[in-house]
Amino acid sequence: MTEELRTSTRDLDELRHRLDAWLRRRIGTPVAVSELSRPSSNGMSSETLFFTVSLQGRHGRCVARLAPSAEAVPVFPSYDLRAQFEIMRLAREKAGVPAPRTLWFEPDPAPLGTPFFVMERLDGQVPPDVLPYTFEGWLLDAAPARRRALQDATVGIVAALHDAPFTADDLGVLGRGGLRAHMDAQRAYYTWAHGERPIPLLERAFDWLEAHWPGDPGPDVLSWGDARIGNVVYDDFTPVGVLDWEMAAVGPRELDLAWMIFLHRFFRDLTEALNMPGIPGFMERDAVCQKYRELTGYTPKNMDFYELYAALRHGIIMARVWQRRIHFGEQPRPDDPDDLVLHRPTLERMLRG
Known part of the structure; x- marks a missing residue:
């Protein structure tokens, strides 16, 4: 990394x-x-x-x-x-x-x-992906209260976005909305990225999601798409810039919340695999959802489903990134295609419940 x-x-x-x-x-x-x-x-x-x-x-x-x-x-x-x-x-x-x-x-x-x-271009600090912020740096070194303030303020960004009075015309540039349309787009993306070399673990995740489809996916909102602290510029732990909107879509509120929670879990798991503590107690589901509920009055639902969906989406992306590295000779192709999924152990545990 x-x-x-x-x-x-x-x-x-x-x-x-x-x-x-x-x-x-x-x-x-x-x-x-x-x-x-x-x-x-x-x-x-x-x-x-x-x-x-x-x-x-x-x-x-x-x-x-x-x-x-x-x-x-x-x-x-x-x-x-x-x-x-x-x-x-x-x-x-x-x-x-x-x-x-x-x-x-x-x-x-x-x-x-x-x-x-x-x-x-905005001035401030961004929690880095390389080397991940769970390994070193200003966020890891901060007092727990300051990290909690950053977490709550970041959830506040998502809450404000979801509660904003966008019209259908405003969001028409993003195309069809809803959870089913979102999933159909992910299947098409998976086929484009990995159709020639299927990844069985990701296909199992698709099957699990279909078997556990929510009865009521909830209301559609403008979804940031890549909602995570690594896409926020902070000044003294306060958000001053929100970046990377290329995955924006119209869909359930839980898409952003689950992505934010899982992406921190991804970096936390990388850290714990090396027997390092990372950032315990940060960006955990209960605290994120509680703060969101306080700000919006909406109670997030079906979070097991949405977090596994986030893990699947991230798996498709990162496996594609790893194929890019293989293409440029930066690493060899693994014998097992499931090893292209960097969070393979986590996703396997999630599928086992």
């Missing part, structure tokens, strides 16, 4: 020149793009670029999100950057969620080789 995961095959110097030329045309006045770099601690799907824009003596720090090129073995089959751009804007305007301010969307692939959008 200490190695940087490759997300791009594009040359940074070439990208800087092309981004500079695009921005000059877009703004219609001389600008300069400098300090172009990629993040190293988070993000494994879309390509992310950090850069500074200088205009008439003023400097602005920006972030560009690009769909990955085909030769980079994309994690997802498609990247609707326009939908991400619009949902970030709506989350900020209608839910008060501190999503970064969106600046420009470029649908034409010609300037950088793929569509992209640009947003403001």
Whole structure:
């Protein structure tokens, strides 16, 4: 987990020149793009670029999100950057969620080789994925009360998003909603990512979910999709930025809650496997759901189902990421395809109940 995961095959110097030329045309006045770099601690799907824009003596720090090129073995089959751009804007305007301010969307692939959008860059701290925050760093070192404040504030983001007054027209950019549509999309994604080399453990998880389908999945809301602390920028343990909206969808409230709980469990399990304590008592189901209930009046239901669904979804994604590493020669292909699921022991225990 200490190695940087490759997300791009594009040359940074070439990208800087092309981004500079695009921005000059877009703004219609001389600008300069400098300090172009990629993040190293988070993000494994879309390509992310950090850069500074200088205009008439003023400097602005920006972030560009690009769909990955085909030769980079994309994690997802498609990247609707326009939908991400619009949902970030709506989350900020209608839910008060501190999503970064969106600046420009470029649908034409010609300037950088793929569509992209640009947003403001926010200052603060993000719990890292590499090396995971459960191993070291500011969150692990914090007092339990401060971690609890961060946890409650993050649940508050999800609560505000779910309770916001979005209209059907607002969310139309995301397509059909509901748990069944969400699951159908995951099956299609699994087939695209792993159809040539099926992963039996993930197929067993699909079967379990069908056998335990909720009688009432609950009301549909705007789901952030990748709701986890590793996608939040914090300033003094307070959220100031909510990132990564590419998995946004319309579906039950529990999708985000279960994803938030399971993704911490994933990092906790990695830590405990090395006989390290991680962060005991953090992001546990009862506390997360209790805080959500206090904020919204809604009691989360069927959480065993939704947490296993989160484990399945994460398994599909991470197995695809591991296939990318195999493609780039960063690791060998395992003999057992189930070993592509990094949380295999956890998912197997969940399936056993």
